[in-house]
Amino acid sequence: xxxxxxxxxxxxxxxxxxxxxxxxxxxxxxxxxxxxxxxxxxxxxxxxxxxxxxxxxxxxxxxxxxxxxxxxxxxxxxxxxxxxxxxxxxxxxxxxxxxxxxxxxxxxxxxxxxxxxxxxxxxxxxxxxxxxxxxxxxxxxxxxxxxxxxxxxxxxxxxxxxxxxxxxxxxxxxxxxxxxxxxxxxxx
Amino acid sequence: xxxxxxxxxxxxxxxxxxxxxxxxxxxxxxxxxxxxxxxxxxxxxxxxxxxxxxxxxxxxxxxxxxxxxxxxxxxxxxxxxxxxxxxxxxxxxxxxxxxxxxxxxxxxxxxxxxxxxxxxxxxxxxxxxxxxxxxxxxxxxxxxxxxxxxxxxxxxxxxxxxxxxxxxxxxxxxxxxxxxxxxxxxxxxxxxxxxxxxxxxxxxxxxxxxxxxxxxxxxxxxxxxxxxxxxxxxxxxxxxxxxxxxxxxxxxxxxxxxxxxxxxxxxxxxxxxxxxxxxxxxxxxxxxxxxxxxxx
Numbered sequence: 322x323x324x325x326x327x328x329x330x331x332x333x334x335x336x337x338x339x340x341x342x343x344x345x346x347x348x349x350x351x352x353x354x355x356x357x358x359x360x361x362x363x364x365x366x367x368x369x370x371x372x373x374x375x376x377x378x379x380x381x382x383x384x385x386x387x388x389x390x391x392x393x394x395x396x397x398x399x400x401x402x403x404x405x406x407x408x409x410x411x412x413x414x415x416x417x418x419x420x421x422x423x424x425x426x427x428x429x430x431x432x433x434x435x436x437x438x439x440x441x442x443x444x445x446x447x448x449x450x451x452x453x454x455x456x457x458x459x460x461x462x463x464x465x466x467x468x469x470x471x472x473x474x475x476x477x478x479x480x481x482x483x484x485x486x487x488x489x490x491x492x493x494x495x496x497x498x499x500x501x502x503x504x505x506x507x508x509x
Numbered sequence: 510x511x512x513x514x515x516x517x518x519x520x521x522x523x524x525x526x527x528x529x530x531x532x533x534x535x536x537x538x539x540x541x542x543x544x545x546x547x548x549x550x551x552x553x554x555x556x557x558x559x560x561x562x563x564x565x566x567x568x569x570x571x572x573x574x575x576x577x578x579x580x581x582x583x584x585x586x587x588x589x590x591x592x593x594x595x596x597x598x599x600x601x602x603x604x605x606x607x608x609x610x611x612x613x614x615x616x617x618x619x620x621x622x623x624x625x626x627x628x629x630x631x632x633x634x635x636x637x638x639x640x641x642x643x644x645x646x647x648x649x650x651x652x653x654x655x656x657x658x659x660x661x662x663x664x665x666x667x668x669x670x671x672x673x674x675x676x677x678x679x680x681x682x683x684x685x686x687x688x689x690x691x692x693x694x695x696x697x698x699x700x701x702x703x704x705x706x707x708x709x710x711x712x713x714x715x716x717x718x719x720x721x722x723x724x725x726x727x728x729x730x731x732x733x734x735x736x737x738x739x740x741x742x743x744x745x746x747x748x749x750x751x752x753x754x755x756x757x758x759x760x761x762x763x764x765x766x767x768x769x770x771x772x773x774x775x776x777x778x779x780x781x782x783x784x785x786x787x788x789x790x791x792x793x794x795x796x797x798x799x800x801x802x803x804x805x
Contacts, residue, residue, distance in 0.1 A: 341553060354621075380574050380612045391609040392574035397655045397693060420655070421693040422752070442554050443655060443695035443751060444573040444784040445561040466623035467613055480557060482550055482753065492550070496754045497691060500746040504688045507742050508671065508681055 323478070328371050328415045330435035336483045338490035342439065343478040347457065348373040348418065352396055354469040355461065356404040359412070366460035366471055369412035373439075376401065376419035378468030380446075381456065388456035390474070392446035395420040398438070406430030422484055422493035431487050438485035440492075452479040510588070512597055514796040519601035519647070520610075523579075526649050526788045527571045527610045530562050531803035533723040534760070534785045538562065541697055541750065541757030551755025558750070558783055566805070573695075573784040575653035576611040579633040580716060582648040584640040588794050591637055594645075602626075602633045636713075648720055648789035648802060656782040659694030661686050662711060665774040674774045676735055679704055679764075680742075686778040687743045687759060692752015695782035699723070699761040700739070703777045706767035711777035718763040719781055722803075727764065736762045750783075760785070 324332060326346025336342065349367055351374045359365060379393040398405075398419030405427045408414060415436055417423070420443040431437060441449060455475040462470035484492040530538075542559055545552035565572040579602065583594055605611045606627045615624045615632040627633060640646060663682040665674045670685050672678035683702065690698065701719035703711045727733040739762040749755025760783065769775065789802035 339550060341550070378574060378612070380571060380576075380609050382609045392571040392612070394574045396575070397658065399693065420695070420751070421691075440751065440753075442557040442561070443692075444575075444653070444782055445557045446571055446574040447564040447568060448557055448561040450570075450574075451564065466616075466625070468623070482553065484753070492753065493691070496748060496752055499754070500688055500691070500748045503746045504684060507684060507745070 328373055330415070333415050333437050334435050334487050336437050336486055337488070338483055338486050338492050340483040342481050342483060344373065344439070344481060345477050345479070346373070348375045348474050348476055348479070350375045350377045350379060350470070350472040350474065352376050352378055352469055353400055354465040355471055356401045356408065358461070359408055360404045365412060367473065369414050371413055371415045373416045373418060374414050375474065376417065379450070379472060381467060381472065388459065390450045390453045390456060393450040393453055393474070394444055394446035395441040397421045398423050402426060409436050410434050418481055422491070428485050428489065428491050431485055432489050435487050437483055437487055439481035440484040441481050449479065452476050510794060510796040512593070515589070515594070515597040515792075516600045518790065518792060518798060519598055520604055522647060522649055522788060522790060523601055523605040524569065524610045525805060526651055526786050527576055527605075528569050529566045529805035530572065530785065531787065531805050533803070535562055537723050537760040538697070538783060541760065544757060545750070545755050549755060550753040551749040551751075551757065554750035554753055555757065571610060571612070572786060573653055573782070574612060575655065576614060577651040577653040578657065579627070580650040580652060581633065581635045582638070583635060584638050584646040586640040586643050586645055586794070589645050594637070595635070598633065598635065599628060603628065643794060644799065645792040646789065647792070649787065650716070650719065651786040652716070653695070653782055653784065656694040656698065656780050659690040659698070659780040660712070660778055661689065661780070662708060662775055662777045665776060676731065679776050680735060680739065682776050683739050683762070683778065684742055684746070686780065687748065688746060690780055691748055694780045695784065696748065696752065697750055697757045697760045697783050699781040699785055700759060700763065701779035701781060702762065702764040704764065704766040705769035706775060706777070707769070707773065708775060710767055711775045712779065714765055714767050715777040715779035718765045719779060719785075720787060721763045723761040732764045732766070736764055
């Protein structure tokens, strides 16, 4: 299914675990340095209300005076677990794209504020870079370095899977519980 | 041989390693994709992965944006000393970073500053050995941070897992490593394993196991049996591609061993992601590549 900007609470609340979604609109990259910066009281360089933050450290190079995205897959999200939920609430971040899923704290905030976790396919940097149709800006690049900077990506039909929704559902919790049960059968 | 020739070959090695997966990995991913249930999230993940493999090769761009730690083994013949190799290698790494085959991936651990060139203390890494013959053999692997974070070292006996100092104990901790990784190491993964060694050599040897072909069979019949069993049982955990659930949790388990001191029994797991980037070449003194070590 297609999800187009603006990313309103109503649209996000309609999503369920397992939905295969294609996102069209503007997303901001942000990873470790950015989340810590916001947590420490740093001012957001972009308006985060109803935004999607993408956990991604892309390869971006300048060609003929223009930024070109060479690779843009997701990075592991769980490192932002301490910060993500409170930042979603404080700044109105509506959704997160990443990989590996997040924990109970973020899941609880998704329920509370009407947020969702989108899982992109880890390592699929080319398929995902192809869906970034324009780089509309870059912030904090000098402070954090290119991979950790906040890039404004205009995306078109960017493919993700909902693995945590605003109704308390988490594919990660489900797979963990089932695989633990399978493991016990093998070793007990 | 002129320095420029070696530089050019090493740059091509980095490009190939970053953009093209060896055919043993591609075939294994395809088998996984065929195995997964229609319309499942796991099959969807493998479909995107397959598309990505084709696209990266066509565009000659990194398969994954995390071009990882550069692991390089060079067997140096008499005509190529360490200094000559290092100079050419560092040139190739800087150039590859500039053109986007490699991401800027070398961060000062004290200040957090990215060197921007992939050079810095310990970067790029290398292991030198004297060559047996007259050719220069280079093997390279790019290992991303997500998979490296899922690598783990167990000290046996392990009470919680009921793992003693024998192959049954090894089996238990290997299955636990896969369980703990879930989808976080960008599975389906590959396990490079070392039984024994010390904490340092264990990791180095576990990573070297990853240079083996996915299709090969362990020469040691005990380890061959264990590898097959781990493949079957780890996939039976049903963690699936990306941890979405499904039958394809790992693509391979490659197990080696080193002697240990009586007091220690380490089992080290180097977890590798599906973007299993490795390649290498054999170069003659005349500057010609006689063969690539993996088809891509």
